Amino acid sequence: MTSTSLTKHARMTILVIEDDRKTGDYLKKGLIESGYQVDLVRNGTDGLHQALANSYELIVLDVMLPGIDGWQVMSALRAKRDLPVIFLTARDQVSDRIHGLELGADDYLVKPFSFTELVLRIRTLLRRGVMRESDTYKVADLHVDVLRRKVTRKGIDIVLTNKEFALLHLFCKHQGEALSRTLIASEVWDMNFDSDTNVVDVAVKRLRAKIDNAFEPKLIHTVRSIGYSFGEDS
Missing domain, CATH: 3.40.50.2300 (Response regulator)
Incomplete structure (x- = not known):
């Protein structure tokens, strides 16, 4: 030491x-x-x-x-x-x-x-x-309470798994940024994945189904050849 x-x-x-x-x-x-x-x-x-x-x-x-x-x-x-x-x-x-x-x-x-x-x-x-992160996030009509692990959109409670919540939290912290699949895998799963593993895409698809599919505006956006971005604008 x-x-x-x-x-x-x-x-x-x-x-x-x-x-x-x-x-x-x-x-x-x-x-x-x-x-x-x-x-x-x-x-x-x-x-x-x-x-x-x-x-x-x-x-x-x-x-x-x-x-x-x-x-x-x-x-x-x-x-x-x-x-x-x-x-x-x-x-x-x-x-x-x-x-x-x-x-x-x-x-x-x-x-x-x-x-x-x-x-x-x-x-x-x-x-x-x-660098303590914000305890709450508001993106359009989506509300995320980090401490209570509570997510709502248009006032409707949305139940997420731990990994889905971690993914959403990552997106909220980096609104407007293009996040690569490698970075997402590293931050959410704390490990690297082979390029032919689609775990990130599957997780994003599941998160989209819960927070985006039934709502407007869409918040999760695919960034071609890179990964994903998050926010009201694509």
Whole structure:
């Protein structure tokens, strides 16, 4: 760890809410060595209190906690605060991951985990957090509430999957820009896809069916040989 890296993170404080003593101590020690200040709490009730009473740049949160569980902590936290949260848990079912993200978590990492991967994810979220995005967007008669994951058009509720919402959120942040399929794949799926994979086009088609097909004006536009743009004008 270089002195420059330590200085960069020195003022960033992370709250770890983890009841397993060995895991909690390991996380605290490792994150301190990575240049962060760390508060460690071992139950959900105290963790929520700490999260609401203090200023943290990020929270690492377990699900299975004494007191109130991680789901309850996340729900109560999102009602009052907007800061990056990573679930770090042994709950490895897809339904658990979806539930955590739907509650408003920014990331979900399953135990056993790579500490290096955790630190990389933390750094990614903190970089994003330097430039906080808008919590709400209005494009024509489309309304997007990012924190509540709520989408309406002409006052009609529109239910989106996590990936559809992530795609719409990306479009909202880059209105009027031509976004390539590669960029969309990287941002929404956090990975690169081969050029012959049509996952982006399929996802856009599904999103169009929900937010565009029955409405005017159309908001999603195909940009020939590039990808897609979003907004009232093509």
